[in-house]
Amino acid sequence: MRTVFRGGLVYDGGLSAARPADVIVDGDRVVAVVPTGDGFPTVDGLPADGLRTDEPGANGARANELRTDDRMVDARGCVVMPGLVEGHAHVTFPSGLGALEGGFNPPVDVSYFLRSHPADELYATAARNAELLLGAGFTSAYSAGSLLPGDTEVRLRDAINAGRAAGPRLRTASVERDNHFEGHGGDKHDTAGDPVGVAAFVRDMAAAGFENIKLLLSNDDVFLAGGSQMTQYNQAEAAAAHRAADEAGVFLNCHAQSAESVKIAVRNGFRAIYHCSYVDEEAIDLLEEHRDDIFIGPAVGIMWANLYEGEEFGIDATMARQMGSDASLAAMSRLYPELHRRGLRIVPGGDYGFPNNPNGRNARDLGLFVTLFGFSPIEALHAATQVGGELLDRAGDIGRIAPGFLADVLVVKGDPTRDVTLLEDRANLLAIMKGGAFYKLDDALAGRPTVGAVR
């Protein structure tokens, strides 16, 4: 049975305005997007026999003709758009909406690391978070790192792909490899560096099933005073990681706050470069030069949460300053409009998974892109859909509402192309379809009276 989203405005993931159209899904794919009124009757104007333009399976059946057994979804008053892609996911960071883990709230409380967590408990937490993401409209997620060593994300990805768990299509990432003797959980590091050890880490993580390998190319003020300016890997180590990643067919991602760490990332094939708060002119030029090969993720959500939503979790103004959140947010607010102007691909995804920034709240990044970085609402949606598909290396497959694309479809009440904050309220997500299967189909929407049957 096909599904037809009828009578809505369609935002297709690109940079064009939404337009009235119907969307036809067959199996796991979008097969047609038919401008309303152009060879396809509108819902309101549908003639009584309008549905019977084709018989199922009839020879010469055209994808854009209705069939008698099509399931109709009434999208009037809604925008039909691609599922969102989370560009900096941490499903293993324990806090989710409605389930906050105070013990993981660095640097206020790191007791989470001091307790033992059976593998099944870690898996259950991540699985819950994955479902929170899907329920928030994220049909795909690009992981920015596992919290702990272990195969939680790999197990979860496989379970999601097999239909045994609900969640976004997950591109997994390894634990974040530190490289500083003072850093949390860090490896020993001397001035000569350890390219052999770095390459071995990349190979081991790839062999364990991770598709993204995460390195902390810089430290961070959250971990240690002045950490954001501390570059933790040298050129030889990054080059060794690059060679090993290419051989293993995995992506390199990094946490990079200092200018030097960003330059090392760009020069050594890192695909997703996170934060970049303190880049200099040389680094900005380098980023622009390589803009077709890289993605930038500010992870702005956590900075915002630390500054404005931390009090009840012990993160007051003094603490936020110690964590570098005010300096980082101020730097990002200057930098990202410039990176955007220069055509960098910037992806939403804001380190959700902390008590003051829980998994499930991820759509809030889009609004911050608009208010802080000068994105138009459509540019923010584009960053979270089509650009997300490119980030996943699945351009042409994920991130657009267009024939041939996977049917990851949201039906959003109201018009998020004018106000992206509508996406923050899951009550506005009337339908969430992933790969042609509904995760959510609001009764009100399916049950609305339409001309012709909703089956």
Ligand SMILES: [Zn+2]
């Ligand atoms: Zn992160």
